[in-house]
Amino acid sequence: MSSFRGLGLAAWLTEQAQQLGIGRPTPVQAACIPPILQGRDCMGCAKTGSGKTAAFVLPVLQKLSEDPYGIFCLVLTPTRELAYQIAEQFRVLGKPLGLKDCIIIGGMDMVAQALELSRKPHVVIATPGRLSDHLRSSSTFSLRKIKFLVLDEADRLLEQGCTDFTKDLEVILGAVPATRQTLLFSATLTDTLNELKSLAMNKPFFWESQAEVRTVDELVQRYLLVPEKVKDAYLVHLIQTFQDEHEDWSIIIFTSTCKNCQILNMMLKKFNFPSVALHSMMKQKQRFAALAKFKSSIFKILIATDVAARGLDIPTVQVVINHNTPGLPKIYLHRVGRTARAGRHGLAITLVTQYDIHLVHAIEEQIKTKLQEFLVEERAVLGILTQVNVARRECEIKLEATDFDEKKEINKRKQMILEGKDPDLEAKRKAELAKIKKKNKQFRERVQQTLQEKKQLQLKRKLQKKARRQQRRAAKEEK
Numbered sequence: 001m002s003s004f005r006g007l008g009l010a011a012w013l014t015e016q017a018q019q020l021g022i023g024r025p026t027p028v029q030a031a032c033i034p035p036i037l038q039g040r041d042c043m044g045c046a047k048t049g050s051g052k053t054a055a056f057v058l059p060v061l062q063k064l065s066e067d068p069y070g071i072f073c074l075v076l077t078p079t080r081e082l083a084y085q086i087a088e089q090f091r092v093l094g095k096p097l098g099l100k101d102c103i104i105i106g107g108m109d110m111v112a113q114a115l116e117l118s119r120k121p122h123v124v125i126a127t128p129g130r131l132s133d134h135l136r137s138s139s140t141f142s143l144r145k146i147k148f149l150v151l152d153e154a155d156r157l158l159e160q161g162c163t164d165f166t167k168d169l170e171v172i173l174g175a176v177p178a179t180r181q182t183l184l185f186s187a188t189l190t191d192t193l194n195e196l197k198s199l200a201m202n203k204p205f206f207w208e209s210q211a212e213v214r215t216v217d218e219l220v221q222r223y224l225l226v227p228e229k230v231k232d233a234y235l236v237h238l239i240q241t242f243q244d245e246h247e248d249w250s251i252i253i254f255t256s257t258c259k260n261c262q263i264l265n266m267m268l269k270k271f272n273f274p275s276v277a278l279h280s281m282m283k284q285k286q287r288f289a290a291l292a293k294f295k296s297s298i299f300k301i302l303i304a305t306d307v308a309a310r311g312l313d314i315p316t317v318q319v320v321i322n323h324n325t326p327g328l329p330k331i332y333l334h335r336v337g338r339t340a341r342a343g344r345h346g347l348a349i350t351l352v353t354q355y356d357i358h359l360v361h362a363i364e365e366q367i368k369t370k371l372q373e374f375l376v377e378e379r380a381v382l383g384i385l386t387q388v389n390v391a392r393r394e395c396e397i398k399l400e401a402t403d404f405d406e407k408k409e410i411n412k413r414k415q416m417i418l419e420g421k422d423p424d425l426e427a428k429r430k431a432e433l434a435k436i437k438k439k440n441k442q443f444r445e446r447v448q449q450t451l452q453e454k455k456q457l458q459l460k461r462k463l464q465k466k467a468r469r470q471q472r473r474a475a476k477e478e479k
């Protein structure tokens, strides 16, 4: 097995890594650090929790120590929480250098950020939206001299999902020099490989872990087949069981929408479970506070949307529960990867309804593993069913009384304005479109109805003809 020194890292850096428990390189680190140090572009695809962050932080720091200036490195990442986490690794590992970093994310003060950027930090860690806002609006800093461009969770940055980064990326790529070194990392690179290759221009070194199974061996994966209406009762039962059976426990529950996340959190609190929520409709300060509470183990349950699915490194998480079956295998892979990290053991349980079975098959096919059934005592679940459903309904009513949906609408409008669209015009356009769709639908229904009536009429006539023929034949026979 190689050592970090053997990979070409300086003694001060390996000592610093050792202090963080990073003693021997993981396979992705052993494979990617040498080519990065040689100046090559690099794409690393390795399982969740396998140390991809240090695989780029360490060589960047080594290079920075040889020629320190600001802004030396730009790291892009899809979520704000992840930006903080990466900055922390840079800060701790780069302490002997007196490293100056700067975090540029949405939801925080833009003027203060602009000021920080103007002070030429060594490393900027940013989410694409806010960084591109700065590039569009200010000239107090330049990315023209950066040596390294890192895209963490690179495939997500290129995806055109609900948060589409492509336009912001265009702005950012237009501001960085062509001669940079580009480093791309994720646990799921393959879908977007070609787009990524075009980003890393000078024949990138590409490393992918060879394992057939795409999740780590230490992760136990189970599914629980449940009718939609009793999902919450199963969830409460599962949590209660973990609480009763383990002293030291910590769970992340993933759910599909911000609203559901909020409702589940309210409901679990009603049952006195120590839970916090994390979703994109929360203010940034609340998001950080929630994560800090969960990390400190004061709150044992984090209920989150997919904003927490990627990258978050919280070693104490022993269990991941998917309250909904993820629609994409890729999302499943990142979600369950929040446990069983860096060699630790973990358990992932996915709640599956009768409508989601095809999703489980798709997941199994992608991760090359069969999920086993998780057995629970049905009677215990039935015993709490009414109580849980009543609690959920109460929480729904309570949430409806707040301005949660209204806030969502306002957020949507804000987003549109940021995208340069007029929300009122957009609303009009949507209404027009809905009208046209409705008209088309009505037209199609009318055509369908006419065809149906014609068919029936033809059938009726046929039957009448047949009846008349039979009558005539009968009359002939009588004669």
Ligand SMILES: Nc1ncnc2c1ncn2[C@@H]1O[C@H](COP(=O)(O)OP(=O)(O)OP(=O)(O)O)[C@@H](O)[C@H]1O
Residues within 6 Å of the ligand: 020, 021, 022, 023, 024, 025, 026, 029, 046, 047, 048, 049, 050, 051, 052, 053, 054, 186, 187, 310, 311, 312, 313, 315, 337, 338, 341, 342
């Ligand atoms: N060589 C190492 N030895 C021991 N622990 C390590 C080593 N490298 C990294 N770690 C630790 O492993 C954990 C997971 O690392 P990291 O967050 O970089 O994983 P990742 O591969 O980026 O996962 P994900 O795909 O979920 O983002 C971290 O707590 C990190 O400190």
